[in-house]
Amino acid sequence: xxxxxxxxxxxxxxxxxxxxxxxxxxxxxxxxxxxxxxxxxxxxxxxxxxxxxxxxxxxxxxxxxxxxxxxxxxxxxxxxxxxxxxxxxxxxxxxxxxxxxxxxxxxxxxxxxxxxxxxxxxxxxxxxxxxxxxxxxxxxxxxxxxxxxxxxxxxxxxxxxxxxxxxxxxxxxxxxxxxxxxxxxxxxxxxxxxxxxxxxxxxxxxxxxxxxxxxxxxxxxxxxxxxxxxxxxxxxxxxxxxxxxxxxxxxxxxxxxxxxxxxxxxxxxxxxxxxxxxxxxxxxxxxxxxxxxx
Amino acid sequence: xxxxxxxxxxxxxxxxxxxxxxxxxxxxxxxxxxxxxxxxxxxxxxxxxxxxxxxxxxxxxxxxxxxxxxxxxxxxxxxxxxxxxxxxxxxxxxxxxxxxxxxxxxxxxxxxxxxxxxxxxxxxxxxxxxxxxxxxxxxxxxxxxxxxxxxxxxxxxxxxxxxxxxxxxxxxxxxxxxxxxxxxxxxxxxxxxxxxxxxxxxxxxxxxxxxxxxxxxxxxxxxxxxxxxxxxxxxxxxxxxxxxxxxxxxxxxxxxxxxxxxxxxxxxxxxxxxxxxxxxxxxxxxxxxxxxxxxxxxxxxxxxxxxxxxx
Numbered sequence: 001x002x003x004x005x006x007x008x009x010x011x012x013x014x015x016x017x018x019x020x021x022x023x024x025x026x027x028x029x030x031x032x033x034x035x036x037x038x039x040x041x042x043x044x045x046x047x048x049x050x051x052x053x054x055x056x057x058x059x060x061x062x063x064x065x066x067x068x069x070x071x072x073x074x075x076x077x078x079x080x081x082x083x084x085x086x087x088x089x090x091x092x093x094x095x096x097x098x099x100x101x102x103x104x105x106x107x108x109x110x111x112x113x114x115x116x117x118x119x120x121x122x123x124x125x126x127x128x129x130x131x132x133x134x135x136x137x138x139x140x141x142x143x144x145x146x147x148x149x150x151x152x153x154x155x156x157x158x159x160x161x162x163x164x165x166x167x168x169x170x171x172x173x174x175x176x177x178x179x180x181x182x183x184x185x186x187x188x189x190x191x192x193x194x195x196x197x198x199x200x201x202x203x204x205x206x207x208x209x210x211x212x213x214x215x216x217x218x219x220x221x222x223x224x225x226x227x228x229x230x231x232x233x234x235x236x237x238x239x240x241x242x243x244x245x246x247x248x249x250x251x252x253x254x255x256x257x258x259x260x261x262x263x264x265x266x267x268x269x270x271x272x273x274x275x276x277x278x279x280x281x282x283x284x285x286x287x288x289x290x291x292x293x294x
Numbered sequence: 295x296x297x298x299x300x301x302x303x304x305x306x307x308x309x310x311x312x313x314x315x316x317x318x319x320x321x322x323x324x325x326x327x328x329x330x331x332x333x334x335x336x337x338x339x340x341x342x343x344x345x346x347x348x349x350x351x352x353x354x355x356x357x358x359x360x361x362x363x364x365x366x367x368x369x370x371x372x373x374x375x376x377x378x379x380x381x382x383x384x385x386x387x388x389x390x391x392x393x394x395x396x397x398x399x400x401x402x403x404x405x406x407x408x409x410x411x412x413x414x415x416x417x418x419x420x421x422x423x424x425x426x427x428x429x430x431x432x433x434x435x436x437x438x439x440x441x442x443x444x445x446x447x448x449x450x451x452x453x454x455x456x457x458x459x460x461x462x463x464x465x466x467x468x469x470x471x472x473x474x475x476x477x478x479x480x481x482x483x484x485x486x487x488x489x490x491x492x493x494x495x496x497x498x499x500x501x502x503x504x505x506x507x508x509x510x511x512x513x514x515x516x517x518x519x520x521x522x523x524x525x526x527x528x529x530x531x532x533x534x535x536x537x538x539x540x541x542x543x544x545x546x547x548x549x550x551x552x553x554x555x556x557x558x559x560x561x562x563x564x565x566x567x568x569x570x571x572x573x574x575x576x577x578x579x580x581x582x583x584x585x586x587x588x589x590x591x592x593x594x595x596x597x598x599x600x601x602x603x604x605x
Contacts (some may be wrong), residue, residue: 024408027409028409028410031404031410032410034401034402034405035402035405035406035416038405038420039420042419042420042423043419045434045438048444049434049437051445052443063442063443064447064448065442107330107331110327111327111328114324114326114327114328115327120317120320120323121313121321122321123324133339135529135533135585135586136339136582137581137582139537139558139562140343140346140578140579140581140582141339141342141346142561142562143346143565143574143575143578144342144343144345144349146356146565146566147349147356148341148342148345150356164334166330166334167331167333167334167338168334173331198323198327223425227427227428229540229544230539233543234566245427245429245430248429248430249544251433252544259437259440259443262433263433263434266430269430270426270427270430273425277418277421277425278418284425288484
């Protein structure tokens, strides 16, 4: 674990013994011995998903399985979309995702503002409660929440999946708070001297500066809604209300799995996440590490 | 805790705290800002937890009126073999997936911490899977690990490994799910990587001067300074391990021979397949207590062993 920089500090006097490489090059070579096979391993599931999605039913039955489709059945994608009401489920998923994102963007920044930019007695103590709630596993709540939502008449609607997002999420409040604390206090003080109220300072001055963090929350919220399985499984009962996550289970009816159609549909569900990730890679990595390093 | 709850509820509570007029105003402004969270906390968290405590002492199918039955659900639980099996399965899965995940993530992070030009490529390759929907990953692993039609068995056959029925063999199914979880290890790897990059190089230089080799530097510098990150990993691992559900629901439906009937899976079944809301609530409360105790144990351990002195 002699880190990279050891070579950076003193590259010249390092022995050039093995294959004439410097110590840094040697270490990079050793890392690649781990990184390349692991990267191949981590890419294998996508490869197999795509290959399987393009095989014909006959070809799927051959053992051992072929490593590339003999003839590429692009029609599997059309078949998969027609096998389940894909467009309806896509629309349902998009509605839930969009509203969850909206709720997260409205609630978390303002709550985080209250925990970072406003001084009030007991603030830090209440914030510890926010952090403590992270430790409560969601499944602890599912029975009681289901019963409460049933009494409200919310079962079989999108409300139980969407409404809680408008009340903030402990982890995103934490993430947002970390960001808001970095914005200099003088900016707020100057505006207040000019007679601005706290809410004006929040919405007109501080939160506009926090747009990158709000974007991170929006993306994370969207992905968590898109990826949710347990929520829709609990609350949606009519087939017309299902999301894609529930819809995919239809490919596994009774005795057999329709591997090619299932993989085609999975590819369609996974693809938007890949695209969003590639587009916002930086935001993802920033959002990921903010919580963990003290 | 008292401050928060009593003040948010009544004016009497505020005056009892003997706050000045200015402080009281500040308090109200602060509470106004956090009011969305406050409402959500009471409605979607505190109330459901207390409500499920109440339900745990009843017989309730989800319809009609809950019947009071005292401690019967808890007594039943003690004699329910499947309850204990689900608990053991969950402990087994969590206990295996945390160290395995830690080793995989650390290995990836150490490898990525070298001067490798194409680092962005590896970062994307390892991180992306952890963002993909678990339900879709579960389906992909069904295809990947299928004994006849999957690529893994074909690949292993080149090395003379006999066909393994990954999800059909009770002895292997949990291990297969631990392997599946490693597909998401890249997220932790990046967090480890950020931790490694935060370690001052001077410490390694100093260790080297004292004659420490690679292994000594790893155990005496890297590991101690990484303890906050390792703690974070353990916390996330426990939380994820206790909640494991989707994989078991989609891939194995709790089988074979209940080998993947995990705690939350069994809780879900009791509530939504067998309409045993009371029993499921009792299970929920035991899970709540288990996570509470684990959280306290982790932090007690952390206060002794975790080094935060690096700034």
